[in-house]
Amino acid sequence: MDKKKDDILDVALFKRLFKYIKPYKGIFFVLLILVVLLAIFSSATPYITKYTVDNSIAVKDSKSFFFYIEIMFAVLVLQTVFQLAFIYYAAWLGQNLVRDVRIKLFNHLLRFKMKYYDNSSVGVLITRAVTDMERIADIFGQGLFMIFRDLLTMLVVFGVMVFINWRLSLIVLVMLPLLLYSTRLFQKYMKIAFEEVRNEVSNLNSFVQERLTGMKILQLFTRETTEYKNFKAINKRHQDAWLKTVWYNSIFFPLADLVSSVCIGGVAWYGGLNIVLKGAGVSQGDLIAFIMFIPMLFRPLRQIADKFNTLQMGLVAANRVFNVLDTTSQIDDTGTYVSENFKGDITFKDVVFSYVKDEPVLKGVSFEAKSGETIAIVGATGAGKSTIINLLNRFYEIDNGHIFVDGIDIKEVTLNSLRTQIAVVLQDVFLFADTILNNIRLNNTDITEADVEAAAREIGVHDFIATLPGGYHYNVKERGAMLSSGQRQLISFLRAYVTNPSILVLDEATSSVDSHSEQLLQNATDKITKGRTSIVIAHRLATIKKADKIIVMDAGKIMEQGTHDELLQKENGYYKNLYEVQFLKEEAI
Template sequence: MTKKKENIFDFVLFKRLFQYIKPYKLTFTSLCFLVLLLAGIGAATPYLTKDAVDKGIELNKPETFLFYIIIMLAALILQTIFQLVFIYYASWLGQSLVKDVRIKLFNHLLRFKMKYYDNSSVGVLITRSVTDMERIADIFGQGLFMIFRDMLAMVVVFMVMIYIDWRLSMIVFVMLPVLVYATRLFQKYMKIAFEEVRTEVSNLNSFVQERITGMKILQLFTREKIEHENFKEINERHKKGWLKTIWYNSFFFPIPDLASSIVIGLVAWYGGIKTIEGTDIQGTLIAFIMYIPMLFRPLRQMADKFNTLQMGMVAAKRVFRVLDTTSQIDDKGTLVAEHFKGEIKFNNVHFSYVEDENVLKGISLTVNAGDTVAIVGATGAGKSTIINLLNRFYEINEGAILIDGIDIREVTLASLRTQIAVVLQDVFLFADTILNNITLNHPEITEEQVQQAAKEIGIHDFIMSLPNGYHYNVKERGVMLSSGQRQLISFLRAYVTNPSILVLDEATSSVDSYSEQLIQNATDKITKGRTSIVIAHRLATVKKADKIIVMDSGNIVEQGTHVELLKKKDGYYKNLYEVQFLQEEAVI
């Protein structure tokens, strides 16, 4: 099988990226005009030097020489000003463009299914959203326009040199094909190297992000030495990737300098012979010696800028790969749920996280409006999956989920989730104030409403006991609070939204007795008068439930009240009660 030839530059990808320039057409056009001006002014300086020598020095006319010096000074000042404006707005354009792409990417990420995040590395997504975006900005700030400027400067210099003396020009141009070939070869290998570098950067970011997040586990299980060795290995691969690019740079960059020096020597030799023969070419010789670096140096600079361009294109390719991923929940519902009565039905629902590995195996259940239903069962029975499906974090494989007789797929996703509040076992808090963690910056929820809600469920005093009260910053993931305190914040977060349906993954095994009492009081308050589904971990919640659903291996094996289920001889719930809940009651 023949390997498909890979282009050095992906024009299709660049064309797609170029679409984001449309809002900034005026800036882009102005930059192109500045490139033309800079190329013209740059090529004019050696020509003015030639005329200053030929018409001023050789003809012994000091005033003419002074005139050319003033013109050259003015050209230098203009070139400096234009260069400053050019560099600033090229970078401005790059940052403006990447701002738009980053917003689009983040908005895209916000709508992915949970399944996408189950299979994706957080570190890689952070790399796409931050580091890769900066590389895309460099395409315009340090790559594209710089290459265009250098190429145009070379063309103008090439034309002026032929106009001045075509014979000397031939000496110079004989070296150009070699440099052009070397440049293209360099670009080809650099693209491959940068692909490898971006991969290793993503791997490194993923590794570091995961280890820092799980630092407590690493230290608890004394994994420091092992992880240190793992980090050394992945860091070594990262270093080798960069060293490969450095090797290519080190090999290529001296070539233009060597070629320039050789050509200057040949021109000086030829000019010296002509001068000895009596030909008056001093001004032309000086101009050519100035022009040669202007012709050869851009080749080196273009190779360097092409590195930047290649890295940006590699980054753009990876970002667009995420943007092209279609992993959103199918939000085609037309009904806007303003309020649910709260009747929930699962009709023969099948679901699997992994294909052909069913987690729910055709379950059917009914939760009456206003009832509190407790779900019990062993780990992996499918209890938390019911929460995920009710909120449409995942799509069911078969069957239907109805609320008030309406298939939840017919309801808009936003309104569905607004009416269902969830308190998870693993509480996530942002590095922000308690108030913002409760309201999640919802503009219609005021601090007064939050305080009133906190008083109603009995946790206002706990919050006010913290420094700055509701404005206490809990830091990243809420590390400044205990697990019980974080759970209380999550209860209040759910309560202030006044949901029609409440789902609780009620876990208090790791909280102190004071927090547990507050959580129990909060549970009683927020479940009162609304449909509630509780993954029950405590006997008190199980006893109070209007219905208990017992699950095992993705099936509902028993349903009924606490008393009804205890009457079943050798029943699953009765066994669970005797093994787990009675032990809890004995401790209490």
């Protein structure tokens, strides 16, 4: 096991967390003051009780008795007020710190390359952004300050005990090392156990998220029984990880109670014997105060162990979150060129790209699309058609070659400027659990509801939206579940249309819609592509035949380029073969 994992506390991780406290230094120092006050006031009650017994009850002095009672009441009131303030501000600090870290994490995730998400589990990332964040909040709300308070309370209490009666304190001191050693051992093993717990929580979240998302597939292929068994296995590992922590707790806490009880028994025996035999050095007040002090000394030690569990879970969670924050998977947005409106000239020059190293998907692709042209890309599945779209938007970085827009390398263009002017309609439409209006304009306040309605009327989508309850304010639910596949596609097309793009990309956008919806999209395509560069990846012949240029791809290479008629003239050409196998039947229909 590596040394860092053996350390009970990761000091470097603590330092990093404390950087986020800087904006809240005032509250942090208020908490430190409250910790000191609570430690002092916690030992005041037994101390006052000692003097009440020795100076009032033993001598039957009613006047001083009521005086001590009034002091005790005032101390309890102040202690309650300080405790309330301490608990509130500790939780407040934790939640504010987590809010800041969560915002930073989400902002970081927004800028990752698509490759990062290709290789990452959504369930794990959700765990990082939600569950792990709450554990970080607990570091301050239920962990660090609580431990500091308990440690200081123990020091103050033991100091007062020595001051009152050093003989009785020796009995306590004999038992204390055993509990301290047990606590340290407990903390060490609990850290390892909680790391295992967090791993299993991430695995469980990831498993459940993927199965819920793909529930239709599971049921279509009758995988319910198999997935049920898989879930039982992963849930059992999660249970076992938690039971390990329960096992450690079940050993430590009874041991702590036993040591405390033995200590009280030893003090009662020694102190009581001295009082009965009228020995020197122990009063009735001393004995009562020590019986009150011992739980106050040992209980914080137990609480420290318990709060240390919380602290360990928080630190494990923080380490996982910082691992994501430390991941450098962003596209280098170092470009300085900004254009409000591209002409639309696109050039791919010897572009080589691979999702997996040494397994190129594009192998030296070169083509040009002039401003206003419609380019159709055809080819078998896996030929590299959609990859061209991904690279044009800089979702991935190319291995070699160059991509130019208006003669400017896209690496020199700011990402915002580039992506703002390229509208993409995908075959797999993603809609958020929100209104149709917000799904169309994606909360862009520059696009008004009137703009959306006008665009919808132009492409013939308004009538279907108007029939829905609430019209443009109809909530489509998660992933647009309340709409049909064709309706989702129309919404996606309208989303692209209202942005008034310089370049339009249709990635098999009409392959999953009915003939009526396709006609609507075809009419809209004719309008939006007029005067704009368009790249169309399509399986429909009607769309391809209208293209100014057809690019035929196979296995990551461009095999042919030309118009529909030109490509049909090539004997044994790729496009001609594709046309005869796939498109000729469609044309006949």
